[in-house]
Amino acid sequence: MMMKRRDFVTRLGGAAAGAGLLSACGKKEEASSTVKPAARTEYKWDMVTTWPKDFPGLGTGANTLARLINQMSGGRMQVTVYGAKEIVPAFEVFDAVANGTAQMGHGAAYYWKGKNEAFQFFSTVPFGMNTQEMNGWLFHGGGLQLWQEAYAPFNLIPAPAGNTTVQMAGWFNKEINSIEDLKGLKMRIPGLGGEVFSRAGGTPVNMPGGELFTALQTGVLDATEWVGPYNDLAFGFYKVAKYYYYPGWHEPGTTLEAIINKDAFAQLPEDLQAIVMSACRVANQDMVDEYTANNNAALHELVNEHKVELRRLPDDVLLRLKELSDEVVQEVANKSDLGKKVFASYSKFRDQAHDWHNISERAYLNARA
Numbered sequence: 384m385m386m387k388r389r390d391f392v393t394r395l396g397g398a399a400a401g402a403g404l405l406s407a408c409g410k411k412e413e414a415s416s417t418v419k420p421a422a423r424t425e426y427k428w429d430m431v432t433t434w435p436k437d438f439p440g441l442g443t444g445a446n447t448l449a450r451l452i453n454q455m456s457g458g459r460m461q462v463t464v465y466g467a468k469e470i471v472p473a474f475e476v477f478d479a480v481a482n483g484t485a486q487m488g489h490g491a492a493y494y495w496k497g498k499n500e501a502f503q504f505f506s507t508v509p510f511g512m513n514t515q516e517m518n519g520w521l522f523h524g525g526g527l528q529l530w531q532e533a534y535a536p537f538n539l540i541p542a543p544a545g546n547t548t549v550q551m552a553g554w555f556n557k558e559i560n561s562i563e564d565l566k567g568l569k570m571r572i573p574g575l576g577g578e579v580f581s582r583a584g585g586t587p588v589n590m591p592g593g594e595l596f597t598a599l600q601t602g603v604l605d606a607t608e609w610v611g612p613y614n615d616l617a618f619g620f621y622k623v624a625k626y627y628y629y630p631g632w633h634e635p636g637t638t639l640e641a642i643i644n645k646d647a648f649a650q651l652p653e654d655l656q657a658i659v660m661s662a663c664r665v666a667n668q669d670m671v672d673e674y675t676a677n678n679n680a681a682l683h684e685l686v687n688e689h690k691v692e693l694r695r696l697p698d699d700v701l702l703r704l705k706e707l708s709d710e711v712v713q714e715v716a717n718k719s720d721l722g723k724k725v726f727a728s729y730s731k732f733r734d735q736a737h738d739w740h741n742i743s744e745r746a747y748l749n750a751r752a
């Protein structure tokens with residue numbers, strides 16, 4: 384054994400290598416890392432997510448984020464993505480990252496309304512801001528700073544890391560011609576949209592995406608929303624529902640989030656911290672691009688191949704839903720000091736964006752039509 388070690392030291396050459404080996408005291412791993420110092424991964428992170436592994440758009444967006452960090456860091460960081468239930472269930476992602484079980488998570492702020500209902504402003508609220516407006520508010524309108532303040536007590540740093548763009552109102556088997564048609568309807572529609580739906584006389588249900596097809600097929604549900612054409616086509620809802628309604632008043636541009644454990648982030652050198660945050664920003668935009676491209680293609684397939692009947696919710700139905708939404712959103716804002724502060728910032732930005740977008744995006748789309 385002594386003989387072997389001496390030979391090894393001689394072969395490595397130099398006092399430094401020898402000292403390193405001796406201090407390793409025969410630990411094989413350290414000795415071999417002295418021999419091969421290249422391609423060192425300094426930070427191994429786990430990313431837990433609220434999505435099924437590789438789920439189109441949402442799960443693949445988390446994969447994109449991890450890949451970007453791994454590549455941009457030149458392998459110094461290695462982030463591994465886990466789908467819901469692989470380490471923790473979907474709705475335990477926030478706590479798992481807060482307590483350091485994982486260094487990072489990918490989900491949406493409205494899932495954590497149990498911590499504070501005001502968190503929902505950082506994902507989406509009914510008749511709220513669209514994707515472009517959310518990004519403007521978060522990155523250049525003070526929104527992200529408020530979000531960071533909101534998550535700080537939980538030892539978490541949030542970052543926008545994806546957006547579904549405007550969703551669809553959902554799948555129905557009967558036509559919606561007036562607000563009365565929503566009465567008694569059992570629909571999967573979670574969150575604040577569900578509360579609004581309830582005030583309109585419907586029965587909102589929350590159910591994971593994977594159960595929706597069967598629930599519609601067997602009549603457990605009368606209707607469901609999910610995301611938009613890209614994701615809804617993948618679930619095959621066109622086989623069990625006749626009408627596909629728009630627009631997605633309840634989720635007008637849902638921001639997804641990366642959440643990062645503060646202690647893990649603090650351990651990174653500044654360049655890796657910048658890489659993590661920049662990767663989130665790229666992933667945030669990339670998902671918008673992915674949904675824009677794939678929603679277009681999927682809608683075309685749904686209408687032309689699967690003969691889905693597209694329907695717009697009537698104006699008076701949307702108007703009533705908007706009135707109820709304003710009530711519900713205001714109530715959420717009034718529930719806490721954080722809610723009041725966030726809503727003040729959110730609503731000011733939304734109203735200004737409304738004025739500007741009326742004469743820019745809306746005017747242009749009308750003109751192009």
Ligand code: CA
Pocket residue numbers: 550608609610634
């Ligand atoms: Ca949805």
